[in-house]
Amino acid sequence: MKLDSKIPEGPIAEKWDNHRFSSKLVNPANKRKFNIIVVGSGLAGGAAAATLGELGYNVDCFCYQDTPRRAHSIAAQGGINAAKNYQNDGDSIHRLFYDTVKGGDFRSREANVHRLAQISVNIIDQCVAQGVPFAREYGGLLANRSFGGAQVSRTFYARGQTGQQLLLGAYSSLSRQIAAGQVKMHTRHEMLDLIVVDGHAKGIITRNLANGEHRAWTADAVLLCTGGYGNAYYLSTNAVGCNVTAAFRAYRQGAGFANPCYTQIHPTCIPVSGDHQSKLTLMSESLRNDGRVWVPLDRENCDKDPNDIEEELRDYYLERKYPSFGNLAPRDISSRSAKEACDDGRGVGQGGRGVYLDFGDAISRLGESTIRERYGNLFQMYERITGENAYKRPMRIYPAIHYTMGGLWVDYNLMTTVPGCFALGEANFSDHGANRLGASALMQGLSDGYFVIPYTIGDYLASTGAGVLSPDSPEVKESLDKVKGRIDQLTSIKGKRSARSYHKKLGQIMWEYAGMARNEKGLNKAIGEIQDLRDDFNKELMVPGSGDRLNVELERAGRVKDFLDFGELLCRDALERKESCGGHFREEFQTAEGEATRDDENFAHAAVWEYQGREKIPKRHKEELYFDNVKLAVRSYK
Amino acid sequence: MFTSSLGKKYLMALTGLVLIGFVFVHMAGNLQVFAGQAQINSYAHSLQSLPWFVLWGSRLFLLASIMIHAWTAYSLIVENRKARPNKNDVEVTKRAGWSSLRMGLTGTIILAFVVFHLLHFTIRSIYPEYAEMTTTVGSPAGEEIHDAFSMIIAGFKHEFISVFYVVAMFLLCRHLAHGFSSVFQSLGLRSEAWEKKLNLVSFAYAWLIFAGFSVVPLSVLIQKHGIFQFYDPSFFSS
Amino acid sequence: MNLTLKVWRQSGPKDSGQFETHLIEEVSEDSSFLEMMDQLNEQLLENGIEPIAFDHDCREGICGMCSLTINGFAHGPEDSTTTCQLHMRKFNDGDIITIEPFRARAFPVVRDLVVDRSSFDKIIQAGGFISARTGSAPDGNAIPIPKEDADKAMDAAACIGCGACVASCKNASAMLFTSAKAGHLNLLPQGQAEKDARVLNMVKTMDESGFGNCRNYGECSAACPKDISLDYIAKLNRDHAKAKIKNLFS
Known part of the structure; x- marks a missing residue:
């Protein structure tokens, strides 16, 4: 596998401009001759499908939900970063670039991050033009708030529903293109394989979830905008339907998978309440602007009513350990600190797995109505789930799997190692390194979809020329038969255990050994347990009903099967990365104070996994990362 | 303009508004019965003596309003039944009250009442003798005019008819309680800021109409049964 | 339990x-x-x-x-x-x-409890957008929008398109959904250029999709998980009437 990142020449600030100029263009009259498949309709997919349709390409867009507007980008709460410097507080493109590289613990590709920072300003303009109702100041201008990992106020937001509003913006543009006939939308369709012919991606196989029909779709290029793989942990903040299947199928077809071990644990989620739990709910990180995180200083006080614990008996551990960032310390650091406090026996709530997020001070300083205006919907959500009133009693929070920085390896053009197959948004690995800063996911998804792919896909299409595979060609038939065979296999095991039970078990293994802290022994154990679980799955799975109509158990079984294979890959990557960085914390590599120790000499690279066939250990490749513009330094938020 | 679902709502609202105005004027006219035979007869006579195009113009306008209101309502109901062919096993509501849910029922009964009322007091075909009632009391030039006062007293002496009138007015009151505020909503002239005030006005108006109309038949019955004297007792002596 | x-x-x-x-x-x-x-x-x-x-x-x-x-x-x-x-x-x-x-x-x-709500998508496709070509946008702060207007637009934009308004309406009317989507865009200065066409086309598609008529019960708003107000229905009624009247004279 050859990893050519295709980083353009020139100084960092000019790379994107140079690249846009040197990329080939597709003549406007020729665009309609090209067919493009977009899988996923979230921020990246929705924006890409809408924009490519607008440019004149023929686009087919697929999503597993009943409408493109439900993609999980919708659940992002806090906001979207942009280097607008409207607050006059010292922000700039370079600072956003710097913060993102540093926040990613120096494991991202500088050129991509800089492009992201440059484009961030256009995204806000575009979204405002679409009618996204961003928060405004009384003068009518856009409002900002601050977010973890930054010392400037650069986050734009729409109450606690920023992701929803941005997605609805992209969805409205997409709808306009659907009405214009430029985009054909296929809802309740799940991609089950990538068709590769002569090394190029030429289409996909889908299953229509509503009626069970399998079909091949051919095109000149395939864009995978299918999100992350957080659900490998079963319990995560992802939507229940989120899955790794599309990306994993591409990996099986030759696309390199980069850094699967980089998983982000979000520090502010509602703690697990019992075995029935099917997902974890995130409380926006923006809460940390006004809330103070603490646990009791003494273990005996853990069961006490928090309001009865006196100020001097509370340990505001983030403020204590990281005085300059305090409660706004980046996600990985905040999460790990919460785990440390709970491991120390000072956790609160059910099972001692929770810490307090206290708004008492903010309420007495700003008044309850201000807090209600800022976070009302979050407090309401918290009350609904826990039955507790956070205006009167501190919230209980605990970290949960939230976002995955790893993903399909892509070059500067967002193309995977399979030519013609692109990966956008959370599905790729490119911009966040080993840790993503808050309010950057929305930025990346939209950047990739609105402003990057429209240029870079043109370069690929112009150099290959139009030529859609016939749906009757043998490669397509073979692919289709393979998928049907896999479905038949799942329904014919006829064992006794449900797919969900395997998923739950996998989640437990992953969280235990590949969660917030990992070590060699645990990871080896995890790999063994996952292999056993997979063997059991292949013998004992039960999928009732048939594949020829809506069958939720069949859908789940297919996704769980891929998670089982993928979970092993994740653990393998975590095992090989013998350092601690960002979301990947290896217990063997930490300072005496418990801070992560990076190994820049041996691990300043992206690890890219190449599939070698069934039963074979995948091959690990390296893309060396160079830091010419940001000095490699210990990431300190003290 | 009026073919879309919203167009039909505008029709309902506009014709409803005409009828809301009409019932008020009608009620104000009726209440003159308490001022005595001369007053109400002269008022009735003045209406009858309007130039024919004004009189018939208004009558046709009202009739058209009623017919459009009823026909549109009917077609909306048919469409709405089609839009929700399967009922829930449990049908419940959170906010909608009886009056708003039963507009079709109240409307239909009110329509039947209007037909009866026209036959009763305007065309006078139910009791043809009402047409023969004449008098000079209240006549501007001293000639014989129709004796509206005697007709009203005679009409409402029948318990069944009076009770029917009062019941119909109660249903009208319920119909108005939802209809009055609905006019503003359908024409887009309502906002949450004055929703409460509007609902209050709507509520008050509905009960005012009920009270204003019902008091006439009730007063006749009360006097008939000797409880209280509103009118010249000689009209009750037969 | x-x-x-x-x-x-x-x-x-x-x-x-x-x-x-x-x-x-x-x-x-x-x-x-x-x-x-x-x-x-x-x-x-x-x-x-x-x-x-x-x-x-x-x-x-x-x-x-x-x-x-x-x-x-x-x-x-x-x-x-x-x-x-x-x-x-x-x-x-x-x-x-x-x-x-x-x-x-x-x-x-x-199947079972799964229903097809794609008629909502069709209503959006009929006009629930602002035609803003990617890349053609002016600076985000070029048009100040009064906070009150932005807040009202946001109240409407909070709609999650679940269809509870339709399900709770005895007439299966989609007015709350349609009015929230149209209202969000019609309240903003960016949405003015296409306002009349938006309202007319969205209502037309809504009617053609087989939804019932609004009878002002308010059940939709009572069932709405995001508390969308009936004001948006009133606003849609108003905007639609205005657009119709303008069409009569043009």
Whole structure:
């Protein structure tokens, strides 16, 4: 596998401009001759499908939900970063670039991050033009708030529903293109394989979830905008339907998978309440602007009513350990600190797995109505789930799997190692390194979809020329038969255990050994347990009903099967990365104070996994990362 | 303009508004019965003596309003039944009250009442003798005019008819309680800021109409049964 | 807690469907309604019965995918709550709970409790957008928008497109949805250029999709998990009338 990142020449600030100029263009009259498949309709997919349709390409867009507007980008709460410097507080493109590289613990590709920072300003303009109702100041201008990992106020937001509003913006543009006939939308369709012919991606196989029909779709290029793989942990903040299947199928077809071990644990989620739990709910990180995180200083006080614990008996551990960032310390650091406090026996709530997020001070300083205006919907959500009133009693929070920085390896053009197959948004690995800063996911998804792919896909299409595979060609038939065979296999095991039970078990293994802290022994154990679980799955799975109509158990079984294979890959990557960085914390590599120790000499690279066939250990490749513009330094938020 | 679902709502609202105005004027006219035979007869006579195009113009306008209101309502109901062919096993509501849910029922009964009322007091075909009632009391030039006062007293002496009138007015009151505020909503002239005030006005108006109309038949019955004297007792002596 | 569930089963769009009764035991009061449904499905699976199909995804009240009419109420009896955010502590041990799909001609049943809400997408495609070409936007602060207007637009934009308004309306009217989507864009200066066409086209598509008529009951707003106000319906009525009148003279 050859990893050519295709980083353009020139100084960092000019790379994107140079690249846009040197990329080939597709003549406007020729665009309609090209067919493009977009899988996923979230921020990246929705924006890409809408924009490519607008440019004149023929686009087919697929999503597993009943409408493109439900993609999980919708659940992002806090906001979207942009280097607008409207607050006059010292922000700039370079600072956003710097913060993102540093926040990613120096494991991202500088050129991509800089492009992201440059484009961030256009995204806000575009979204405002679409009618996204961003928060405004009384003068009518856009409002900002601050977010973890930054010392400037650069986050734009729409109450606690920023992701929803941005997605609805992209969805409205997409709808306009659907009405214009430029985009054909296929809802309740799940991609089950990538068709590769002569090394190029030429289409996909889908299953229509509503009626069970399998079909091949051919095109000149395939864009995978299918999100992350957080659900490998079963319990995560992802939507229940989120899955790794599309990306994993591409990996099986030759696309390199980069850094699967980089998983982000979000520090502010509602703690697990019992075995029935099917997902974890995130409380926006923006809460940390006004809330103070603490646990009791003494273990005996853990069961006490928090309001009865006196100020001097509370340990505001983030403020204590990281005085300059305090409660706004980046996600990985905040999460790990919460785990440390709970491991120390000072956790609160059910099972001692929770810490307090206290708004008492903010309420007495700003008044309850201000807090209600800022976070009302979050407090309401918290009350609904826990039955507790956070205006009167501190919230209980605990970290949960939230976002995955790893993903399909892509070059500067967002193309995977399979030519013609692109990966956008959370599905790729490119911009966040080993840790993503808050309010950057929305930025990346939209950047990739609105402003990057429209240029870079043109370069690929112009150099290959139009030529859609016939749906009757043998490669397509073979692919289709393979998928049907896999479905038949799942329904014919006829064992006794449900797919969900395997998923739950996998989640437990992953969280235990590949969660917030990992070590060699645990990871080896995890790999063994996952292999056993997979063997059991292949013998004992039960999928009732048939594949020829809506069958939720069949859908789940297919996704769980891929998670089982993928979970092993994740653990393998975590095992090989013998350092601690960002979301990947290896217990063997930490300072005496418990801070992560990076190994820049041996691990300043992206690890890219190449599939070698069934039963074979995948091959690990390296893309060396160079830091010419940001000095490699210990990431300190003290 | 009026073919879309919203167009039909505008029709309902506009014709409803005409009828809301009409019932008020009608009620104000009726209440003159308490001022005595001369007053109400002269008022009735003045209406009858309007130039024919004004009189018939208004009558046709009202009739058209009623017919459009009823026909549109009917077609909306048919469409709405089609839009929700399967009922829930449990049908419940959170906010909608009886009056708003039963507009079709109240409307239909009110329509039947209007037909009866026209036959009763305007065309006078139910009791043809009402047409023969004449008098000079209240006549501007001293000639014989129709004796509206005697007709009203005679009409409402029948318990069944009076009770029917009062019941119909109660249903009208319920119909108005939802209809009055609905006019503003359908024409887009309502906002949450004055929703409460509007609902209050709507509520008050509905009960005012009920009270204003019902008091006439009730007063006749009360006097008939000797409880209280509103009118010249000689009209009750037969 | 132990519960008796009366659940709608329908094998496909053409099947007429019927209720099935299941007993479920040891439901945690901390679980959400959908987690209770998961538990029921696991129980059915153990007995080799195909699980009940229902729509769900984010399970945090924002994607709008979950539906269900619970004891006659769209998204259940709690105010401002989606089914996924409804928790079992709101029910009592021994309750009989009736679970039905969202019922409307414009929302045909796909299977069991899953309905097809694509008619909402068609309404958006008819005009629920601002035609802003990617790359052509002026600076975000070029047009100041009064906070009050932005807030009102946001109130409308909070709609999650779940269809509870249609399901709770005795006439299956989609006015709350349509008015929220149109209202959001019509309130903003960016949305003015296409305002009249937007309103006319969205209403036309709404009518053609087989939804019923608004009768101003307010059930939609009462059932709305995001508390969208009836004001937006009034605004749509007003904007539509204005657009129609303008059309008469042009």
